Amino acid sequence: MKRFYGLCLFGLFIWLFSSCEMENDNIYDNPNFNEVQVNVEETEAPSTILQFETLEITPSISQSQQSGESNLSYEWTLRTDEQYLNAPIDSVVATISKERDLQYDINLITGDWKFVLRVTDENTGVTATGQFFITVQNQFSEGWLLLEEKNEMGDLSIILPNGNIFRDIYSSINPDAPLDTPLRQLVVTNFSYGVDEIVILSESGGVRLDYNELLKIFDLQDLFWEAPVPFNPEYHVWHDAINGWIINNGKVHLQVRGGFPGDKKYGAAMAFPTVGDAYHAAPFVAQGSDPYSGPYPAIIYDEQGQYFVYLSTALSPTLKNFPPAPDGAAFDMNNVGLDMVYMETGNTDYLINAIMKDDSDEYFMLQIQGDQAEPARSYRVMNEAPEIANHNAFETSKTLDRFYYSAGNTIYLYDIPSGLIIGNPFLLPEGESITAMEISYLDPTVMVVTTWDNSEGRVYKLALSGTGEMSLSSEYEGFGRIIDLAFKD
Template structure:
């Protein structure tokens, strides 16, 4: 009996399943779906446009079995930082002046059939830049005062940018130098470099990096501005955080802002007077480094290295005095003058050139830990007498080379071999006034979060008494520079150059 009941139950279930699979013979009005297709806007799917220029796109659109359909169109874009969408047009063909802030965007076009509601969407990448968003910025001193020019990557030279942007005003003499940092907070990689005009004789001013108009005094970036003159000696960002640093009157101003506008919250505490160099360290996420330091500085007053790690203002630290595992030197006892600091060709080591009271030169290399092992390398430099008087240095992060200028000559110091060689001589009438590598400041995991990486190009400014020139060289794999690939003339005396990379 029980078997019969189970069999009957199974038959009922099977009947129900078969009924559910039977063809529905209901009377439905099924309409064919006429898909809309849009051909790619261009082959690459990428557009680049200068701010305020007009973007023109005429999309090639088709719909299956429809000849004269009516459609609703929408063109809009949104920032890669997830800001609200910016409406551009409701016409099929786009013709619109692009006035959004410079940066990266996603451009979107939608077309919708008004009768059926069927629609489609096509996207493309849009990079909005300005004429001056990238290139080599040149600060020159002329008879009437200072001015700013820019050399674009295509070789175009834009002149008199500061005076044109500021109603014919020139920069007072001495014109000073250019400095700046890349701030990753707020709108991330779209944020322009913060650019400053600095001089020991007057308070620094921010320049609008897109047109070089005077913006605001540097003191407005400081929560607690010092009284009297503000001497901005150098400034830099951290490679893998929002931390920013600036040496002002020998003190390290520190900030860790999250908003779009960077703010220095105050000076790190302690008895010190810093050399004008900032090294922000990183392990690049590759290793777990015990006792890691985030910031390394040199205290000229007490002849020692200092370190700091943290997210708010605190005390500068000296290195451990435990000598059980010593390094190549004692970071607490250097007692020399620092003339250069920079990043090496290894992301975990940082280079320093020192001069003693007798004028002799020394190479120091720091490892980013707070113990005595921080002293990674030390050498007395014995074959570079020209380095003793050098004031212009530029270090490579690709090669173990530090370049320096003496009179009309360029030398390369190889800190692995502790050897120096002459690599270029200008005419005897030419004075070298500045030297800068092309660099990239956009830090990512793939490049070990290095806050500054040099490229294969170096710019050397010279002056012969009447004309300033920018000499562009390609750096070879051996560190040589050969002959200039480009020479740009017609400048006054160039006092400073600043490289703005394409973002």
């Protein structure tokens, strides 16, 4: 009996299968059958495209029995090679359009992608497909990155070398990882070996981005063995590819990289000599000398005790007091007695410019030569520096012993050896206030300046003469409030 039922079921299956085959054969053999063909290769789809460009495709579609296309529906899907090869043709990875012609903004990470058009004859349910491959390439390999706040959100824009602007690129690439605001610092690091990263700091957090993709890969807290509490990152910098620094809530954290295996992260707060953790570091770490040979690989200022300390060696990190100041020293590194305003590397190796002030708002320029046994190089009262008490940005020349400072919409060029202003101040439009200034080591003849007028941010490129004087080269508008900027190459 079981055998009889089995034979019956088998016979029924064969009959159903043959009926379906005959029906399909009848459909395709029918001279009135409408055959649809799709060809996207004839549209000359590009083999490569840049991120954030728009892909426009008008496919070639033909029908054997229909002159119009009112009977057709369209579905464009996006797939990766791996997903496509391991899935059937109608397994949708991402549907990007239901229109006949494709217009698609390439908000994709770099790599190879497959685009598939599926056309369905709604009268018969029969489908036809066309497909092509595109390699998405990095749009943002080089240009000025701008960290901005707008509509209470943080974002990145970029100005490419040809002047093209791409806006809102962070939020486009990372829609599910909004930046915390207020924003604080943008750090672009690209050494030929060891470190290439982009870090964004906010007042209570931060993120690290993939250098090429601008894709968020870590929260800043993840870069510590144990994230400090409270988490208030104020400053970040790398010295060569060996020492990474983060100042968090006035405490110094160091990451050491070298030729040893294992993960590298930021450690606990470093102790200052004598006082332990009873210090509050200014938000600057200057490279004083070669990290291996010394004598002062990194220099840090304690705002609480008003003195400098230095890193002993790059691979055996301990903070130390400087040797006692000799007779005739320009100043005492262990007893400065001033408030730190700004500190940055100067125009020559291991020269550090520190702008400081006293309780009466008198300003001073201190220069430190970090590769000398006695590092205190010069000390000058800045008597001839108009409006410096109203400063809003500083930037050191990369070729001259001079620096720029701004007040309101005005930029001054200060000559450090003479203590005088050089040339005429450079004025930007009334109503705008300068928010940041930056000169790239890759092109020290250009300074990029950003402004804010309480409703719109603007960017100005200033050409710098051989003596450092400024002239307007180009300008861009339509930004939010720009907090920081850096050149990416």
